[in-house]
Amino acid sequence: MHPLDNTNVESFTIPGAKVFDRYFQCPLDYANEATSRKIKVFVRHLVPVDKVSEMKRMPFFLYLQGGPGFECALPSSASSGWVKVAFEKGYQVLLLDQRGTGFSTQIAAESLEAQFHTDDEKVDYLMNFRADSIVKDCELIRKRLTAGRTDKEETRLTLLGQSFGGFCILTYLSLFPKSIQNAYITGGVPPLVDDPDKVYRALYPRILKKNVLYYNKFPADIARVQKIHKYLSTNGVTLPNGGNLSARRFLQLGLAFGGSGGYDAVHAIVQSAANDLDRLGKLSFRTLSTIQTTQSWDTNVIYAILHEAIYCQNKHSSRWSAERILNEAPFSKIFEWRLENLYDNRPIYFTGEMIYPFMLDDYAELRPLKNVANRLAETRWGQLYDIHVLNNLEGVQVAGVSYFDDMYVDRKLSEHTASEVKGFQQWITNEYAHK
Structure with a gap:
């Protein structure tokens, strides 16, 4: 028929x-x-x-x-x-x-x-x-x-x-x-690349520009993000679905900077989280739920485990490209998340549409796929x-x-x-x- x-x-x-x-x-x-x-x-x-x-x-x-x-x-x-x-x-x-x-x-x-x-x-x-x-x-x-x-x-x-x-x-x-x-x-x-390395070397500087624009629009968020970052770096915070809200995961909210209204959306979360810390000394369920639903890697796991593979062809593998490029100079100094390396007067920069190995621990729905995702990162892919x-x-x-x-x-x-x-x-x- x-x-x-x-x-x-x-x-x-x-x-x-x-x-x-x-x-x-x-x-x-x-x-x-x-x-x-x-x-x-x-x-x-x-x-x-x-x-x-x-x-x-x-x-x-x-x-x-x-x-x-x-x-x-x-x-x-x-x-x-x-x-x-x-x-x-x-x-x-x-x-x-x-x-x-x-x-x-x-x-x-x-x-x-x-x-x-x-x-x-x-x-x-x-x-x-x-x-x-x-x-x-x-x-x-x-x-x-x-x-x-x-x-x-x-x-x-x-x-x-x-x-x-x-x-x-x-x-x-x-x-x-x-x-x-x-x-x-x-x-x-x-x-038209064979692996994501060139893509991410071009992407990190663009995200830096987006961060500068964000903090120019919301300068008070410099101190707010520092406070939130310090809290998340020194406290274990669990999201409603069992995921971890680490400092690095929080900084992934910068993914929204590329869309219409993205700066305002991130600011609303930052303002809410900072207000929670001031009045409660912790992050509220409402703020945690908002962050969890804003980040879609739990509900759309292909987005995480096959994202870098969309750039791979001709027998090349990704090998966690975004993480490798982040550890290159100058990006390793600019996009720093380790608490001991940060200074009080320095803005902490958000990241964007990158997939990192730490996500396989922090996102509840990605944890069961950790070994699978690591294997896929080593896979040599065919022509696209x-x-x-x-x-x-x-x-x-x-x-x-x-x-x-x-x-x-x-x-x-x-x-x-x-x-x-x-x-x-x-x-x-x-x-x-x-x-």
Whole structure:
């Protein structure tokens, strides 16, 4: 049965759209497709309410979520935003939960423990959850949904990728360029590197600039962060879910500096925590709960255990790149967290989108995966991008926006990548933030 003819699919409406919840059986390991176990991949299929009868002829617009390791949320409405624009251009929209996220065979410490007996099995399993496998899922879904179409142009996808979704798009262009008609990237033109070292050497100075801007806006937070840091360095603090709130973990709140409103959000937590120490002599449950829910590495573990792997290809491994680069000069002196090395009048700088080995002890949901994550950090990964294919693209329009002050994706590395993709139209702006 053609997927679009399946009347058993759960469906409902939101303003402007009929939504179909679709599941696809995909091979876990595409290198051994015939014998591989299957996993379930979930897609929300949105169709304009007045065009449901035209589904079999309308082209598809596929959205790839940022991350890695985050599911794609259901929009509250299709009557505004980019979904409305896609509808007006004649598309139906696919919102993919990338494998391992949301309803697509979600990965968590508990699910891995239920399925596998050894860490070897877990590592082998998790090696199939990078961009290359995500893209192959998309290609399988594209073929199934466009089966029976005689016009080849009507079988091609238009793609939109945010952040890590843009990384996936470049892999899609490398593997299946003839399956794509248009590709649009927002804040996610990936660096064409073989490992993350160059990425982090460029990232730490950008985070330093963000810290300077933060403390310029909230100068009283210099003393507040020092007080909080000293407290966390001299007291064991447990979060509601059993995780440790160490000084280093607290400084990871700087991840928010790259998004709209991020400075204010961090300031609110800093102000709340400092106020707790003044009135209670400890951090309140409310503050601890806010910090825990602000940091998503417990709920989206792929974001931690496979984050550095998104930069690895051509038989290279990450080897805890962010930690290694942090210990290089001058970063080891600038981003110092050890209490004995800090001075009373020195701002303590937050870190950002880096993954560190200490997280495997501090985050409750990462602890069971400590050995697995260490093994993955030593894994030598296969190819993600084919520069020859990207240099010679034909018949596909590619455009992307990069941001001057993007904390998450280096603009200069993105400009180099854009120069390697034939016909890439790049817009660089400071009008918007990464998210």
